[in-house]
Amino acid sequence: MSEEVVVVAHSNIALVKYWGKREGKSRHLNLPAVGSISMTLDALFTTTGVVFDPDLRRDEFVLGAAPATSSASKDRERVSAFLDLVRDLAGIETFARVRTNNNFPTGAGLASSASGFAALALAATEAAGLDLSQKELSILARQGSGSAARSIYGGFVELFRGDLADGTDCYATQLAPESHWPLALVVAVTSSEKKHVSSREGMERTTDTSPYYPAWITSHPNDLDDARRAIETKDFDSLSEVTESSCLKMHASMMAARPPLLYWNGATTTAMQEIQRLRRSGVPVCFTADAGPQVKAICAADAIEKVEKTLSAIHGVHRLFRCGLGSGAHRATDVAS
Numbered sequence: 001m002s003e004e005v006v007v008v009a010h011s012n013i014a015l016v017k018y019w020g021k022r023e024g025k026s027r028h029l030n031l032p033a034v035g036s037i038s039m040t041l042d043a044l045f046t047t048t049g050v051v052f053d054p055d056l057r058r059d060e061f062v063l064g065a066a067p068a069t070s071s072a073s074k075d076r077e078r079v080s081a082f083l084d085l086v087r088d089l090a091g092i093e094t095f096a097r098v099r100t101n102n103n104f105p106t107g108a109g110l111a112s113s114a115s116g117f118a119a120l121a122l123a124a125t126e127a128a129g130l131d132l133s134q135k136e137l138s139i140l141a142r143q144g145s146g147s148a149a150r151s152i153y154g155g156f157v158e159l160f161r162g163d164l165a166d167g168t169d170c171y172a173t174q175l176a177p178e179s180h181w182p183l184a185l186v187v188a189v190t191s192s193e194k195k196h197v198s199s200r201e202g203m204e205r206t207t208d209t210s211p212y213y214p215a216w217i218t219s220h221p222n223d224l225d226d227a228r229r230a231i232e233t234k235d236f237d238s239l240s241e242v243t244e245s246s247c248l249k250m251h252a253s254m255m256a257a258r259p260p261l262l263y264w265n266g267a268t269t270t271a272m273q274e275i276q277r278l279r280r281s282g283v284p285v286c287f288t289a290d291a292g293p294q295v296k297a298i299c300a301a302d303a304i305e306k307v308e309k310t311l312s313a314i315h316g317v318h319r320l321f322r323c324g325l326g327s328g329a330h331r332a333t334d335v336a337s
């Protein structure tokens, strides 16, 4: 039996979003239709332990202290399919025991799949005796979840769309380390429910039916250029503009799908408007939201108290998480529970 390898990977939030896959119906490589740029978050993370055990007759997967549910068996299948990729790389057939824990609600638009598959990629490859580069790890993590490719790195990160059919040029890289621009982020949790339509399904529906999807794709490279420049020059106004635009453009493309996808609730919209009001009053803050109802406020580190005060006063905001920029995936000592 191999020794259990435990790692921590942090969640990330995309400033310029990815939505949609590039390879039509054959989606096994999970290649995004567009590139994306994100911030890795220190306070939201997954801890995962993996051990390959010759006595196992199938992969075992335990997420937190969750009782076995039908979604648990779906999760196990997804983890097992990912472990098959690792077994192929390592040339082994042994099954694995995976213990994992998120320190935040799972599957509710807080990017648990990003930190989850980044942690699994690092823990499983090391437990299988492989020593992959960060680029190779991001290519592997991407096959579990597109955004996971970015959580391999800390700070500001770009995931390239790539052009090659085998996906070898579709990997993430660090644009700037955590120390470059110490921004803060406040997550306003407006619901802890698991989302009804997964990102994977939502992307397919948008790609296949939304009349706005082609415009989303063609306008995207410009957003990436703007965000890269804003990060490099630490220009908060420009970052705000491109971040809110990319978020709302992604949601607009989903809302125009058939059947339409609306991940927001009333508090989501109120929080977005309150953040814009705060910015108009001179506070450097902007919002983004993934495929879920939570709102993420990105702000200058010294504006965090004002932002928290505004968000906590909104009816329907249940909880706030305060984050700074986080580090890349790394080894840990134990699976926190």
Ligand code: PMV
Pocket (backbone or CB within 6 Å): 013, 014, 016, 017, 018, 019, 036, 113, 114, 145, 146, 147, 148, 199, 200, 290, 291
């Ligand atoms: O990582 P996935 O495949 O679950 O997709 C995530 C997509 C968004 O979170 C909505 C946007 C992004 O770039 O993270």
